[in-house]
Amino acid sequence: MSDAQLIARLQAENDALRAELEETNQGVLALYAELDIQAEQLRQASDLKSRFLSYMSHEFRTPLGSILSITGLLTDELDGPLSQEQHRQVTFISTATRELSDMVDDLLDLAKIEAGRITISPAWFDMLDLFAALRGMFRPIVDVTAVDLIFEEPVGLPRLYTDDKKLAQILRNFISNALKFTTRGEVRVSAELLGNDMIRFAVNDTGIGIAQELLGTLFEDFAQVDSPLQKRLRGTGLGLSLCKRFAMLLGGEVGVHSEPGVGSCFFVIIPLALAQENVDET
Numbered sequence: 001m002s003d004a005q006l007i008a009r010l011q012a013e014n015d016a017l018r019a020e021l022e023e024t025n026q027g028v029l030a031l032y033a034e035l036d037i038q039a040e041q042l043r044q045a046s047d048l049k050s051r052f053l054s055y056m057s058h059e060f061r062t063p064l065g066s067i068l069s070i071t072g073l074l075t076d077e078l079d080g081p082l083s084q085e086q087h088r089q090v091t092f093i094s095t096a097t098r099e100l101s102d103m104v105d106d107l108l109d110l111a112k113i114e115a116g117r118i119t120i121s122p123a124w125f126d127m128l129d130l131f132a133a134l135r136g137m138f139r140p141i142v143d144v145t146a147v148d149l150i151f152e153e154p155v156g157l158p159r160l161y162t163d164d165k166k167l168a169q170i171l172r173n174f175i176s177n178a179l180k181f182t183t184r185g186e187v188r189v190s191a192e193l194l195g196n197d198m199i200r201f202a203v204n205d206t207g208i209g210i211a212q213e214l215l216g217t218l219f220e221d222f223a224q225v226d227s228p229l230q231k232r233l234r235g236t237g238l239g240l241s242l243c244k245r246f247a248m249l250l251g252g253e254v255g256v257h258s259e260p261g262v263g264s265c266f267f268v269i270i271p272l273a274l275a276q277e278n279v280d281e282t
């Protein structure tokens with residue numbers, strides 16, 4: 001091969017390489033552009049989530065709050081007496097508004113968890129105080145039902161270091177469900193140590209129970225079991241899904257046993273003391 005031929009071949013190879021590089025370059029540029037588009041879409045999704053959160057908290061909660069306070073003024077008859085019928089109507093308005101506002105609160109909590117905006121703030125507290133607060137919260141409901149709500153004395157349990165508000169929210173959901181789906185007998189709340197570092201809270205009821213095959217999906221969003229009792233009751237089916245997510249935030253888990261016609265046991269198992277990494281993961 002002559003020098004000239006060699007140079008020509010090298011030149012050709014060089015040209016081919018350059019063309020290939022050029023193509024690769026264009027490919028990379030196209031990929032970059034695609035990434036940009038996807039990043040923009042992600043930004044938009046996260047914007048939407050934030051906007052949804054602020055709509056929910058401001059645009060929904062504020063007017064609901066005003067309706068509640070105005071119905072409060074009306075039933076207190078500060079602007080003059082109401083007829084019996086008017087009383088009944090105003091009570092309808094405030095009950096419906098309270099239900100709507102509970103629903104908005106649940107949705108807001110879910111959206112906040114999804115957006116990673118829920119903060120866990122652990123503190124030391126005593127089980128006795130938590131049970132006392134829950135007992136007070138349910139007293140007005142228990143007073144008008146035939147079902148007993150029993151809090152077993154938490155004996156020999158150490159103080160907990162966790163987010164007591166989240167734990168209370170989990171137990172409140174369990175207890176309010178148990179009271180909803182129990183027409184006679186009792187709802188029993190208890191706590192026991194599991195090993196050295198875990199605690200298990202259980203809410204047992206003597207209510208309608210849940211069929212085995214439905215237990216698996218119970219903790220998903222909007223899951224509700226069809227039953228004659230269900231038709232009379234309101235609810236969105238978000239309570240248990242929130243319980244599950246809160247329990248995970250507290251480093252634990254939820255579970256259920258149930259037997260139709262006999263009763264259900266909903267429980268949550270969490271660490272006695274919340275590990276530091278869970279606190280930062282907000």
Ligand SMILES: Nc1ncnc2c1ncn2[C@@H]1O[C@H](COP(=O)(O)OP(=O)(O)OP(=O)(O)O)[C@@H](O)[C@H]1O
Nearest residue numbers: 177178181209223224225235236237238239240264
């Ligand atoms: N203790 C229980 N006994 C029988 N069924 C239950 C019990 N707890 C929950 N369930 C069933 O699980 C469903 C889901 O419960 P969840 O708390 O998620 O929703 P909800 O109570 O219907 O509505 P929300 O809590 O959002 O107001 C209930 O609708 C009911 O069918």
Ligand SMILES: [Mg+2]
Nearest residue numbers: 173177239240
């Ligand atoms: Mg519920």
